[in-house]
Amino acid sequence: MRICAVIMAGGVGERFWPKSRQALPKQFLKIGNNDKTMIQLTVERILPVIDIENIFIVTNKKYKKLVSEQILNLPERNIICEPAGRNTAPCLALAASIIEKIYGNSIMVSLASDHLIADQKKFHEILNTAVNKASSGSNLITLGIAPQYAETGYGYIKYSKSDYEDGCCKVEKFVEKPNLQKAEEYVAAGSYLWNSGMFVWQTSVILDKFKELMPEIYLGVKKISDAFGTDKYEDVLNEIFSAFSSESIDYGIMEKTSPIYTIPSDFGWDDVGSWLSIDRIMDKDENGNIITGNSVNVESKNITIIGSKKLIAAVGLEDIVIVDTDDAVLICSKNKSQDIKKVLQELKNQNKGQYL
Amino acid sequence: MRICAVIMAGGVGERFWPKSRQALPKQFLKIGNNDKTMIQLTVERILPVIDIENIFIVTNKKYKKLVSEQILNLPERNIICEPAGRNTAPCLALAASIIEKIYGNSIMVSLASDHLIADQKKFHEILNTAVNKASSGSNLITLGIAPQYAETGYGYIKYSKSDYEDGCCKVEKFVEKPNLQKAEEYVAAGSYLWNSGMFVWQTSVILDKFKELMPEIYLGVKKISDAFGTDKYEDVLNEIFSAFSSESIDYGIMEKTSPIYTIPSDFGWDDVGSWLSIDRIMDKDENGNIITGNSVNVESKNITIIGSKKLIAAVGLEDIVIVDTDDAVLICSKNKSQDIKKVLQELKNQNKGQYL
Numbered sequence: 001m002r003i004c005a006v007i008m009a010g011g012v013g014e015r016f017w018p019k020s021r022q023a024l025p026k027q028f029l030k031i032g033n034n035d036k037t038m039i040q041l042t043v044e045r046i047l048p049v050i051d052i053e054n055i056f057i058v059t060n061k062k063y064k065k066l067v068s069e070q071i072l073n074l075p076e077r078n079i080i081c082e083p084a085g086r087n088t089a090p091c092l093a094l095a096a097s098i099i100e101k102i103y104g105n106s107i108m109v110s111l112a113s114d115h116l117i118a119d120q121k122k123f124h125e126i127l128n129t130a131v132n133k134a135s136s137g138s139n140l141i142t143l144g145i146a147p148q149y150a151e152t153g154y155g156y157i158k159y160s161k162s163d164y165e166d167g168c169c170k171v172e173k174f175v176e177k178p179n180l181q182k183a184e185e186y187v188a189a190g191s192y193l194w195n196s197g198m199f200v201w202q203t204s205v206i207l208d209k210f211k212e213l214m215p216e217i218y219l220g221v222k223k224i225s226d227a228f229g230t231d232k233y234e235d236v237l238n239e240i241f242s243a244f245s246s247e248s249i250d251y252g253i254m255e256k257t258s259p260i261y262t263i264p265s266d267f268g269w270d271d272v273g274s275w276l277s278i279d280r281i282m283d284k285d286e287n288g289n290i291i292t293g294n295s296v297n298v299e300s301k302n303i304t305i306i307g308s309k310k311l312i313a314a315v316g317l318e319d320i321v322i323v324d325t326d327d328a329v330l331i332c333s334k335n336k337s338q339d340i341k342k343v344l345q346e347l348k349n350q351n352k353g354q355y356l
Numbered sequence: 357m358r359i360c361a362v363i364m365a366g367g368v369g370e371r372f373w374p375k376s377r378q379a380l381p382k383q384f385l386k387i388g389n390n391d392k393t394m395i396q397l398t399v400e401r402i403l404p405v406i407d408i409e410n411i412f413i414v415t416n417k418k419y420k421k422l423v424s425e426q427i428l429n430l431p432e433r434n435i436i437c438e439p440a441g442r443n444t445a446p447c448l449a450l451a452a453s454i455i456e457k458i459y460g461n462s463i464m465v466s467l468a469s470d471h472l473i474a475d476q477k478k479f480h481e482i483l484n485t486a487v488n489k490a491s492s493g494s495n496l497i498t499l500g501i502a503p504q505y506a507e508t509g510y511g512y513i514k515y516s517k518s519d520y521e522d523g524c525c526k527v528e529k530f531v532e533k534p535n536l537q538k539a540e541e542y543v544a545a546g547s548y549l550w551n552s553g554m555f556v557w558q559t560s561v562i563l564d565k566f567k568e569l570m571p572e573i574y575l576g577v578k579k580i581s582d583a584f585g586t587d588k589y590e591d592v593l594n595e596i597f598s599a600f601s602s603e604s605i606d607y608g609i610m611e612k613t614s615p616i617y618t619i620p621s622d623f624g625w626d627d628v629g630s631w632l633s634i635d636r637i638m639d640k641d642e643n644g645n646i647i648t649g650n651s652v653n654v655e656s657k658n659i660t661i662i663g664s665k666k667l668i669a670a671v672g673l674e675d676i677v678i679v680d681t682d683d684a685v686l687i688c689s690k691n692k693s694q695d696i697k698k699v700l701q702e703l704k705n706q707n708k709g710q711y712l
Contacts (some may be wrong), residue, residue, distance in 0.1 A: 017669075018667075018669065296699055296702045296703060296706065296708075298692075298695050298698045298699050298702060299692065299695060299698070310666070310683060310684065310685060311374075311683060311684035311685070311708070311711050312684075312685050312687070313374065313684060313685070313686045313687070313688075313699045313703075314687050314688075315686070315687070315688035315689060315692050315693075315695050315696060315698070315699060316688060316689035316691070316692025316695055317676070317687060317688075317689055318689075320673070320676075320687070322687060324685070327666060327667060328666065328667035328668075328669060329666060329667070329668050329669070329680070329685055330669045330671070331668070331669070331670050331671070331673060331676070331678060331687055332669075332670075332671035332672060332673075333671060333672035333673055333674075335672070336654075336655065336671050336672025337671075339654050339655060339671050339672055340671060342654045342655070342671070343652055343654050343669045343671060346652045346654060347652060347669075350652065352652075352667070355667050
């Protein structure tokens with residue numbers, strides 16, 4: 001069976017402000033020491049397993065040009081443009097429906113465009129296991145990440161170690177983002193995985209699930225994919241997709257059906273979800289600092305400076321992230337990095353939209 | 357007797373980096389909400405008491421142009437240019453000697469160019485008291501500031517409340533910059549004042565003291581003032597002044613002679629000695645923050661942002677000073693503001709002299 005990838009690239013990466021902007025979100029940026037952008041790395045990572053003509057990128061229409069510029073050999077047809085972001089359920093339903101329209105029933109590997117994976121070999125092995133499991137029947141497979149610490153920013157997957165077949169474990173339940181105490185319990189228990197949002201299934205299988213559990217989305221994407229390839233496509237897409245309500249596939253499908261399989265994965269996954277993640281992906285000096293760009297540090301501890309051209313001088317700071325860009329500098333306490341979104345709100349309030 | 361002012365304006369204001377630079381030090385900047393520079397405020401403050409032709413400004417020769425540009429009516433003759441900074445003893449000896457050469461024996465009021473005084477009326481009253489005391493004999497008068505808190509960055513003056521005449525108290529001793537415990541004892545004792553570095557005396561009196569206690573400087577400045585007004589002046593000045601060793605007048609004269617008088621002063625003096633002093637001279641919001649320029653703050657406490665054009669976004673910070681300039685941003689823990697000098701050293705080490 002043909003294997004296709006669906007890379008979701010419609011996000012705005014607010015937590016990576018001020019580097020990530022509405023006009024150039026995180027997935028189109030080079031993060032850490034990488035000389036390629038996040039989406040380039042994502043495509044490169046799956047190319048040994050999936051041919052370029054089978055890679056589909058779902059993005060907001062305003063990022064179509066960025067995708068074409070960054071992923072040079074991608075057929076234009078394979079860029080699926082959302083007129084507006086509606087979370088992962090409409091996005092993946094649309095991709096499944098279009099892939100099925102083009103290729104007939106296929107294996108679909110759903111990936112985020114802005115995550116890092118350190119161990120490509122392990123990733124490919126696990127992907128193969130998942131693809132085999134998906135090929136063999138109406139199975140939904142989600143890749144679960146062996147938790148490295150008690151992260152409160154992810155949902156968790158509770159799985160059964162005993163209920164194991166074809167290299168996959170049965171999911172017992174999905175759990176919402178926990179508080180710190182719960183997260184610590186999950187990590188200690190050893191039977192919980194981070195929900196990474198990477199999925200593998202057949203297009204026909206997931207579309208059946210949509211038909212059952214999210215019928216409006218199912219009917220909508222069917223209409224859109226019927227128009228795919230015709231001159232009505234854009235109008236139909238704009239009208240129907242914009243009318244979908246925002247819903248995640250986790251909430252809309254995964255939490256409401258069974259069986260679901262997971263593969264406990266340990267391939268150095270990082271969602272690079274905030275500036276804090278830089279601490280995990282870049283080397284630190286003996287005082288726990290990461291100092292880059294035109295920067296000077298005097299007696300700071302555990303600070304991260306993502307410097308640029310302007311001189312940044314840090315004196316006696318602790319646990320702070322500093323990010324310089326051409327027109328804005330962020331100075332953020334590491335334990336408040338989730339509050340960067342409030343800066344964006346404040347900028348809107350102050351009519352400073354040029355910085356969003 | 358004629359009253360002259362000597363304003364010392366040769367400092368480089370390192371602790372106000374990055375606003376204060378070698379090419380434009382603190383005394384030539386507008387600090388806080390003032391629409392005039394520090395040196396302009398200093399001249400304006402004494403103009404009701406001392407005529408412009410009796411105001412002398414001692415500065416480094418590289419700042420001569422800045423002084424002329426900022427103090428428009430000042431006779432060029434009244435700008436005394438040091439070829440190199442040699443601390444306050446050579447500076448004030450030279451000024452005294454030149455004033456005596458021009459005007460004969462005069463009252464000399466020595467002031468810093470980069471301090472703020474909130475209550476001008478009180479300042480003038482106390483200055484008059486000091487001038488009267490100086491006029492009446494060979495008295496050295498230093499203005500002592502009633503301490504507002506246990507500052508460890510100033511020297512202190514211990515004075516006798518009982519030994520009081522003509523509105524002046526006798527100084528018992530000068531004490532070096534104390535540690536915090538000592539400073540607290542001094543403030544609690546009520547018989548200590550901050551040594552503000554403002555002096556009043558007759559030129560003949562202070563020159564006699566130099567003759568007695570710092571004879572090399574005395575002989576040197578005599579030679580320089582002998583050449584004053586001739587075409588040899590600059591050569592003599594450069595040669596002799598540069599050869600002086602650096603010494604403060606406190607250490608060289610004030611601590612080694614008696615009697616010295618002080619006037620306990622309470623006119624809202626502030627030496628604006630570091631970025632911390634901005635906390636004293638500008639209004640704070642309800643969370644103790646001072647936010648200026650193109651800045652956005654989310655949930656920070658007790659921070660100060662001296663913003664400029666570039667957007668500064670602060671998130672969840674505490675007790676931090678941020679200063680933005682065209683080419684550099686300082687982010688400094690408030691309790692480490694004395695370490696800004698180490699940034700300058702580091703910039704030298706890194707061959708980034710353009711930021712000094």
